[in-house]
Amino acid sequence: MDGTLVDSTPAVVRAWTTWAEEHGITAEQLAGNHGMPAASIIARLLPDAERERALARIVELETTDVGGVVPLPGTVETLTVLPRERVAIATSCTRPLAEVRIGASEIPRPEVVVTVDDVERGKPAPDPFLAAARDLGFPPERCLVVEDAPAGLSAARAAGCATLAVTTTTPRAELEADLVVGTLADVRWHVRDGGIEVALAD
Template sequence: MVTLPCTAVLFDVDGTLVDSTPLVEAAARVWAAEYGLDADEFLSGAHGRRTSDRVADFLPADRVAAATARLDALEAERTDGITALPGALALLTAMNGMPWAMVTSMDKEQLRVRTGVAGVPLPPVVITAEDVPRGKPDPTGYLLGASRLGVDPSACVVIEDAPAGIAAGRAAGATVLAVATSHDRSELTAAHAVVADLTHVATGPGGLRLAR
């Protein structure tokens, strides 16, 4: 067992606690066709980032808001394929009083729907896309999450699945644990530690315990 010392945990959601990959990819392919874009290229760098930030990589600024709304609407049309990722529910129900928050690139409605379908509980502190001026890899979301928990970011473990989120957690000054649920381990090397999924994580005295 390896222990990551912390007094609080900041969880990413999509790809870390919840898997909504099928609906996200299906919606993106419809959307990309409508806008004359390559869906694979769009999806290649979309995971872990706010939709509006990724859309802005492809479209002029004056088209981003409408295009983002369209993609959000396409995603909202379906909930098939949404599931809790391995170990997520067990870990969240066994935090043993350790404070935790969610910091996600999803908007509030997406978060409500996807966690609801997956059966993942929402904590009192939730940071969504609407709460920050800049999305991951900017650290603002994680800094805000730690602040609302009343904990210094350096005393937090951030759990992430995507390179953009890992960069955000490290920039916030937190210890970052990556789960290899959406990306190959070779893409997660900037994290302090990597596990296959949350079945390898448990709370323990003084922090999170990792089974290797």
């Protein structure tokens, strides 16, 4: 969702900057964690005794600041063209944060939304995409994952899904996917009885 469907970068930066300053974490220590669940990031940075309170604090910061959360190019068109029952969001956000950002961005909400709260392991483990495929009623190999981060693409490949990457947050050279485009505005979707075709925009 974040960096793929919606641009939440200003809010994310504000929240994590505040959190890092409060916990004595440097920007260098935070780097390279995009697309991973907050709990996983915190587990890499803080001792066990501090993690529960630290997680509660970042959840508070992120859910109360949605200023500037907007759809990325092509998102609204994509979610309007594709049938809601054939689309899922699989995000590293918690359930409350996902709902807040979906609401703030005003994007069409798919019927299936899988959050880090719904799985045992978050990205880069395949669990979020396996859960989304299950809830949609399709085998993973019949699903296409759209991602902006290496951790998410690793999760998609591990799940057996096809991959489409957007370069909204990560340089093209760092994205290993079946197809890489700038944003969802660069593709067109064609709904068929047997599936959905994706093609490059003219």
